Amino acid sequence: MRALIFTEGGSQIGLGHISRCSSLYDELLDREIEVEFIINSDTSQIEIIKNKQYKVINWLSKEFLTNYIKQSDYCIVDSYLASQDLYLVISNQSKKSLFIDDNGRIEYPEGIVVNPSLSTEAVKYPINDTNCYLLGTKYIILRSPFIQVNRENINPQVKEVLITLGGSDIHNLTPSILNRLGNKNSEITFNVVIGSAFNNIEEIKSFSSKNINFYENVSAREMKSIMLRSDFAITAAGQTIYELLATQTPFIPIKVIDNQHYNLLALKECNLIETALEYNDTFFSEKLIFEFENLMKFSTRAEWVKKYKGVIDGLGSRRIIETLLSGEIMEKEYFLRKVKDEDIFDVFQLSNEDYVRKHSINTTKIDWQDHKVWFQNIIKSDNQVFFVVTDYTDRFLGQLRYKIEDKSAIVSISFGKTIVGKGLSKELLKKSIELIYEERNELENIIAYVSNDNIASKKLFEKVGFILHESNNSLFRYVYSFK
Structure with a gap:
């Protein structure tokens, strides 16, 4: 038995898909199933899966898929680039297929469709006999260190703030945020996470200061530790928001790419945020400072920590893989x-x-x-x-x-x-x-x-x-x- 995970990631589109699929990879491996990443990427070295079996290749062709997939393979696809025709090839070629979807991008062929989201309301799916739908919080995918984490205390005064813009800071926001907040809040330590696909590392590190710590290519365990140390976070509104919810870390979400739209809608629907920022907003800096000052208040942070508890149980990967392997x-x-x-x-x-x-x-x-x-x-x-x-x-x-x-x-x-x-x-x-x-x-x-x-x-x-x-x-x- 072999499982293939088809996905994408890199300097321009980030590493969110690879990150969440790594949890499914681990779940399959725990069940002693041979598993391989097939990644369409503009970089050959992907730090977050450096110890996993993976192949970097442009798999977006019928010829490759037809030749590579065996009839006995289980296939997982997490892509914004693959066409409906390619999904159909994967569905027809494999024993069983599972498609991860955030926004109802296409009409999926026969298989399991997973929307690992806070909301089952934002995206409407057709009711049919060919698809099994796994929707909502029970299918949110977390990396294993983030499963069933409990924040033990809330500091009365803010001591540390996390800044994390995902695997790639495509809009060069980190320097701007540090410029606005770092020097003016010298009593606060800023923990800046730099992804492997960042193109602006040197510019970011030019903000060298006693109150700024840089972390490059951190592991999931290291990320959890940084989150639990931090009193709140400034984050891109991608996969990281689920890890912040799991660690009960209050956060300011920033929409840095269009596909994060539904994440923000779901957060608002569930009253887990009040405001979301957009990277290209004319008043981005002013709104960021306002939200930052709001989270400096103990009462505000305590309220969010309370709301976050129990929202995600962290067993999504297990449920998804059980459904894939057990049949319809x-x-x-x-x-x-x-x-x-x-x-x-x-x-x-x-x-x-x-x-x-x-x-x-x-x-x-x-x-x-x-x-x-x-x-x-x-x-x-x-x-x-x-x-x-x-x-x-x-x-x-x-x-x-x-x-x-x-x-x-x-x-x-x-x-x-x-x-x-x-x-x-x-x-x-x-x-x-x-x-x-x-x-x-x-x-x-x-x-x-x-x-x-x-x-x-x-x-x-x-x-x-x-x-x-x-x-x-x-x-x-x-x-x-x-x-």
Whole structure:
């Protein structure tokens, strides 16, 4: 068995794809699978994967892919450059393919599509029978040192600030930031990380000062250590933001390339930032200083550290590789279990999907802070029975919640796109009814309220045995009786 990882990176496009794919490489290697990077790059030496098996070559040709990929190979593709035709070649040539996507760039051929993002809302994917979609926080890819890290304390006074612009500082921002902040804050140590693809190293190092430390080509462990020492960070809005969230390091994100747009949208959607900077903003320096001074406040940093905790569990690589190697999601391998604290973000994301809100009694989008309060009240309540749907990798796929009122239970259902349209809703609802009756056998009936235009839900409840009891202009009341 062999796994091939096709990706790209270099001085102009950064090393974010290579960095996140290195975590998938390690996960495959831990399972004793032969794995190789195939990298389209303008540099032959790539420091962050120097101890891994890799080949630097322009793989963006049908001829190369056809000759290199074997029918027994598993293929992972993380690319902004490959065409849809090339993805199709990889899908057809390999045993199984997995495509990492951040922005719905193309319509993908048969395979697994992974969007390792904070949001399942920003990018819309077609519902079909040829793709398995792995979306959201459970699939965020972290390098192994960043898994389940805990920031132990928050300094009352800022002592160290991290500056990291990714693998390549393509807009020469680091000197500008040091010029604006370094000399004026001599009491603060600035930890400046220089990537292997930087073209401006000499200019950056010209800012030699007692309060500026330079780190070149740091390992993942070294990066984690620097983050935990730093009170906050100034960062490009690429893969590094997930490592900052994992270490609970407050940060000022800068959009340095267009493909970081969705990262910033998701951060804002989840209330994990208030402001994002853009490198070409006329008032970039002024906004940077404003955000910098804001994070100098202990209360501001403490609030962000609290918000970051638990957002990413760091098991994304394991879940992704398990799905790749185990085959497509099996229809008979869906499970119902009780909700857990760590489901809070998945429940929030699913509840805010457009198609879920459209048919809810309250169609307004849910605020993250309101959701946290609601979720904690729900899971602590004796009058709520809350099931979530998972697969064999414990991937969150949907929810069924019952609110107990006297001898009745009001059911609320929402399923993720992965299982919508597969004919599983009926079986999942029936199973949840069996489980709640085992737990609350004093119940006499279950009530479902369905909006007038939600044809699919009306059919679902009728198939399971619910009877329409009454309706008004916009809402139908269905009842399932145990007696």
